[in-house]
Each structure stands twice: as C-alpha cells, then as structure tokens.
Amino acid sequence: MVVTTGSDGITPRDGWSSRSAFIFAAVGSAVGLGNLWRFPAEAGANGGGAFVLFYILCVVLIGLPILLSETLIGRHGQASAPESVRRMAYESKKSKHWGGLASLGVLGAFMVLSFYCVVGGWVLYYIGVFAQDLFTSGLVGGAFEGRPPGDIxxxxPGLFGNGMLMAGLNFVFLAITLYFVSRGVSSGIEFVATWLMPAFxxxxxxxTVYGAFTGAFSEALSYLFTFHPEKxxxxxxxxxxxxAFFSLSLGVAGMITYGAYVGRDLNLAGTSLIIGAADTAVALLAGLCIFPIVFAAGLEANGGPGLMFQTLPIAFQQMPAGSFVGLLFFIMVGFAALTSSVGLLEAPTAWTKEKFNLSRVTASSLVAFGALVLGTMAALSFNDLADFHPLDFIPIFAGQGMFDVLDGLTAKFFMPIGAILTSIFVGWVADQRLIDGENGLSGGLHKFWRFLVRWLCPAVLTVILVVGIFPSITGAGSGG
Structure with missing residues (x-):
C-alpha cells in the first residue's frame, strides 16, 4: 500500500505490493500486440535487419527517456495523470494548465482501448478456431488438415464480414479487461500482471524454441540481424x-498512471531500463518466434498486418502438432493483449474516479461503456458500417471507417503530441530539482538523459507528427 498526502491529510492509496509487481505490470502494459503483431509486420515490410537495428537505437534514445519522464511525473504526483502533472507544475510555480498534456493522453488511452479490444476479439476468435481444430484433428498432425491455404x-475476412460476431468478441474482451481493472491495483491489475506475464x-x-528446432531459425536470424546499409x-x-515509440505505449498517460502507484524507495531509472529492455526483447523474440515458422513453410515475411492472422495459420498447417502450437501461440498473444488493455483502461479510470469522486467499480464501468460504444462502431466498420466515414472531410482520413479513424487519430496525433509535451514539460518547464529528485540518475548519464529529453526527443517526435499528418512530404506514409 502506497501512502500519499492530500489536502485533507494522509490518506491511503492503493499501490504495487513490490518492485517486481510494478515491473510486471509496466512490462505487461508495454508488451502487447504492438510487439507481437506490429513489430514482425514492420520488420518484414521494411527490410529486416536495417529496420531492427535502427529500432533498437530508437528505443534507447527516444523510448527510454520518455518512459522515465512519464513514470517520474506519476511517482511525484501520486494521482491520476492530469493531476500528477498539475501538482508538479504547481510546485514548479508554472501554470496548472500543463495538466492538459496528460488529459490528452488519457483521452488517447480511451480511444486506443476502444479499438484495441476489437483486435483482442480477433485473438479470441483464433483461440476458438485452433481449439476446435485441435479437438477434431488431434495433437499429432498439422493445423487444418485437408483444407487448402485459401480457406485458412x-x-x-470471414470474421470481418460477421458484424455480430465481431461486436460480441469485442464485448467479451472488454468485459474481461473491466473485471480486473474494477478490482483495483493490487487485487486486479497486479494480479493479472504477476500471473499472466510469467505465463506469457x-x-x-x-x-520460440519449438520454431528454432522445426523451422528455418538460421534464416530468420540472418533476416532480422544482417545489416544492409542500402535498406x-x-x-x-x-x-x-x-x-519504438508505440511499442512502449508512450504518450497515452499509462506510464504516468502506473508511476503514481510506485513507492519512493524504487529507482525509476533502473526500473525503466528493465521495462524497456524487456519490451525490446519481446519484440525481437517475436521475430525469432514467427519468422522461422513462416520461412520453413516457404511463405513471405512481408505479409503486413496479415502476417499473424493469415500467414502464420497457414504455416501452422505444415508443422507437426500445428493445431496445438497454434492454440498456444494465440493464447500467448491473448495474455499480452489483456495486460496491455488493462493498462489502457486504468488511465481513464483513475482520472474519472478522481475527477468525479466515484468508486473504482463505477468509474471503470463508465469508461468501459464508452469504449464499448466506440469499439462496437469500430468492429462494425469492417461490415455493417463500412460506408460510414466520420472524418471524410479531412484528407488523411478520407474514406476511412471508425476503426482506422481511431487508430489514425491516436497514432498520428494524440500519442506524438502527448509525448512531445511530456518531454518539453520535463526538460524545460518543471523545476529541475523536482525532476532530479525523482529520476534516479547522476553524473554524465543524467546530463545525457536531460539532453535527450530536451532536444532529441521533441525534435524526432515532431518529425513523426508532421510526417503522420503530411505523409506526402517524404512519401514515407504512416510507417504502418
């Protein structure tokens, strides 16, 4: 239990029971579909080794400094993300309107949650598909025996065409997320993290070991880590x-919220390094888990978002015990997706609970209901609402359904703007004595971190923001 001092005296605040609990929860929040789905797809679409090595560099120079900045704001403020920023701004004799930067992140987390649970529903669907296949075909053979790859x-697309099923799966995944968040930090969020992350x-x-022995592991290793400068x-x-930025779930107030439950005895710099290293290791292992299976089946690595949900199931067909391995794989993905969705729901829940003086159950239920409404529209944008384009008047969102609009708004606007404002606030606005008392750094490392937060992070994130809004500038697109 973490104790914090409020205006009415000292009141108990639910918090992490230990350092390891915080690490598991923070890693669980960061490690999700961005690592398991987006990273291999991005690596495959962008030439393998060149992308991977530059990604690692970006995690160190961009991801870790922002991660430490967010957690130290939360630990100092000991409140919801907007209130934590306001408290630090007040103590720094700056405008409390800086709390708006975290409010933007809270809104971003809510929007990500609404479409993230739709993708979580896809994972539940594939768990069911592989479980059914395992039950009918047995443990020994490959998955979907006798079915042509086109059917797999x-x-x-068959799931996308069923609006009722899509909406129902979204509801189930969101309900599971709500159950754990409504139980609180130590009894709910910490419980799911400390049990599911080790299982994950x-x-x-x-x-990964199975793929190393039965797949094309050396080919995958070469693909991921051979550096070709021309690429x-x-x-x-x-x-x-x-x-690197999105995989750590930065800019959506999640790490500020989780940081508020951290005790004063924890070194945030060292803990942030562990979280970043674990998140990066999962992304790299995802490549070494997926690509050996894909290459051994003679399939292409540049399958984009369909790599996990279309290419991999075909690859499992050609593997010994493919149904069983496929079932375990999607259960693993489900664990990662759930720990991330819990973190996404917690940020707006903490704000709602604090802002309107509500119980945790009521606050989390209200937020979840709002996410369900948006999520249902996002799920139906693949079918029944396919012709509904809410932001058709904005060129970069022209022709996009609700799912793509929510994804684009958060990825192109809310997340980079939130991270830019965080780096400016920590690097230039907040009293540096407060920052120095929280970050756990000293000497040359502290100076290097301050340089990154003040100069490199806002500059690079501004480039991401501009290119996301005006992709024609470089022809790079959104990077997705």
Missing part, C-alpha cells in the same frame, strides 16, 4: 522510430 487465409514468457520461449532509407527510419 479466408478466416480473417513461458509460452513465448517454448514456441536504411528515410521511410525505414521513420517506421523504426514510430515502432
């Missing part, structure tokens, strides 16, 4: 920066 590839890593390593183009670098 058609599973995802065990399954992850088991499938390091501007679009590849932008994609790597964007992936």
């Amino acid at each position: 590839e058609a599973l995802l 890593f065990a399954l992850f390593l088991a499938i 390091l183009t501007g679009s590849v670098m932008l994609a790597a920066v964007g992936q």
Whole structure:
C-alpha cells in the first residue's frame, strides 16, 4: 500500500505490493500486440535487419527517456495523470494548465482501448478456431488438415464480414479487461500482471524454441540481424522510430498512471531500463518466434498486418502438432493483449474516479461503456458500417471507417503530441530539482538523459507528427 498526502491529510492509496509487481505490470502494459503483431509486420515490410537495428537505437534514445519522464511525473504526483502533472507544475510555480498534456493522453488511452479490444476479439476468435481444430484433428498432425491455404487465409475476412460476431468478441474482451481493472491495483491489475506475464514468457520461449528446432531459425536470424546499409532509407527510419515509440505505449498517460502507484524507495531509472529492455526483447523474440515458422513453410515475411492472422495459420498447417502450437501461440498473444488493455483502461479510470469522486467499480464501468460504444462502431466498420466515414472531410482520413479513424487519430496525433509535451514539460518547464529528485540518475548519464529529453526527443517526435499528418512530404506514409 502506497501512502500519499492530500489536502485533507494522509490518506491511503492503493499501490504495487513490490518492485517486481510494478515491473510486471509496466512490462505487461508495454508488451502487447504492438510487439507481437506490429513489430514482425514492420520488420518484414521494411527490410529486416536495417529496420531492427535502427529500432533498437530508437528505443534507447527516444523510448527510454520518455518512459522515465512519464513514470517520474506519476511517482511525484501520486494521482491520476492530469493531476500528477498539475501538482508538479504547481510546485514548479508554472501554470496548472500543463495538466492538459496528460488529459490528452488519457483521452488517447480511451480511444486506443476502444479499438484495441476489437483486435483482442480477433485473438479470441483464433483461440476458438485452433481449439476446435485441435479437438477434431488431434495433437499429432498439422493445423487444418485437408483444407487448402485459401480457406485458412479466408478466416480473417470471414470474421470481418460477421458484424455480430465481431461486436460480441469485442464485448467479451472488454468485459474481461473491466473485471480486473474494477478490482483495483493490487487485487486486479497486479494480479493479472504477476500471473499472466510469467505465463506469457513461458509460452513465448517454448514456441520460440519449438520454431528454432522445426523451422528455418538460421534464416530468420540472418533476416532480422544482417545489416544492409542500402535498406536504411528515410521511410525505414521513420517506421523504426514510430515502432519504438508505440511499442512502449508512450504518450497515452499509462506510464504516468502506473508511476503514481510506485513507492519512493524504487529507482525509476533502473526500473525503466528493465521495462524497456524487456519490451525490446519481446519484440525481437517475436521475430525469432514467427519468422522461422513462416520461412520453413516457404511463405513471405512481408505479409503486413496479415502476417499473424493469415500467414502464420497457414504455416501452422505444415508443422507437426500445428493445431496445438497454434492454440498456444494465440493464447500467448491473448495474455499480452489483456495486460496491455488493462493498462489502457486504468488511465481513464483513475482520472474519472478522481475527477468525479466515484468508486473504482463505477468509474471503470463508465469508461468501459464508452469504449464499448466506440469499439462496437469500430468492429462494425469492417461490415455493417463500412460506408460510414466520420472524418471524410479531412484528407488523411478520407474514406476511412471508425476503426482506422481511431487508430489514425491516436497514432498520428494524440500519442506524438502527448509525448512531445511530456518531454518539453520535463526538460524545460518543471523545476529541475523536482525532476532530479525523482529520476534516479547522476553524473554524465543524467546530463545525457536531460539532453535527450530536451532536444532529441521533441525534435524526432515532431518529425513523426508532421510526417503522420503530411505523409506526402517524404512519401514515407504512416510507417504502418
């Protein structure tokens, strides 16, 4: 239990029971579909090794400084993300309107949650598909025996065409997320993180080892880590920066919120390094888990978003015990997706609870209901609402349905703007004595971190913001 002092005296605040609990929860929030789905797809679409090596560099120079900045704001403020920023601004004798930067992040987290649970529903669907296949075909053979690859590839479009099923799966995934968040930090969020993250890593390593012995592991290793300088183009670098930023779930107030539950005895710099290293390791292992299976089946690595949901199921067809391995794989993905969705729901729940003096159950239920409304519209944008384009009047959103609009708004606007404002606030606005008392750094490392937060992070993130809004400037697109 973390204790914080409020205007009415000292009141108890639910918090992490230990350092390891915070690390598991923070890693669980960061490690999600961005690592398992987006990273291999991005690596495959952007030439492998050049993308991967530049991605690692971006995690160190961009991701970790912002991650530490967000957690130290939360730990100092000991409140919801907007209130934590306001408290630091007040103590720094600056305008409390700086709390708006975290309010933007809270709104971003709410919007990401609304479409993230739709994708979580896809994962539940594939868990069911592989479980059914395992039950009917047995443990020994490959997945979907006797079915042509075209039928397997058609599973995802078939799901997209069923609006009722899509909306129902979104509801189930969101309901599971709500259950854990409504139980509180130590009894709910910490519980799901400390149980599911070890299970996730065990399954992850088991499938990676399986792929190493049954797939084209050396080919995948070469693909991911052989550096070809000619492939390091501007679009590849932008994609790597964007992936490093998005994979750590920065700019959506989640790490500020989680930081508020951290005790004063924890070194935030060292903990942020562990979180960043774990997140990066999962992304790299995702490539070593997926690509050996894909290459061994003679399939292409540049399948984009369809790599996980279309290419991989075809690859499982050609593997021994493919149904069983496929089932374990999607259960593993489901664990990662759930720990991330819990973090996304917690940020707006903490704000709603504090702002309107509501119980946790009421606050989380209200937020979840709002996310359900948006999420249902996002799910139906693949079918029944396919002709509904809410932001058709904005060129970069022309012709896009609700799912793509929510994704684009958060990725191109809310997340980079939130991270830019965070780096400016920590680097230039907040009293540096407050910052120095929280960040756990000293000497040359502290000076280097301050340089990154003040200069490099806002500059690079501004480039991401501009290119996201005006992709024709470089021809790089959105990096997705």
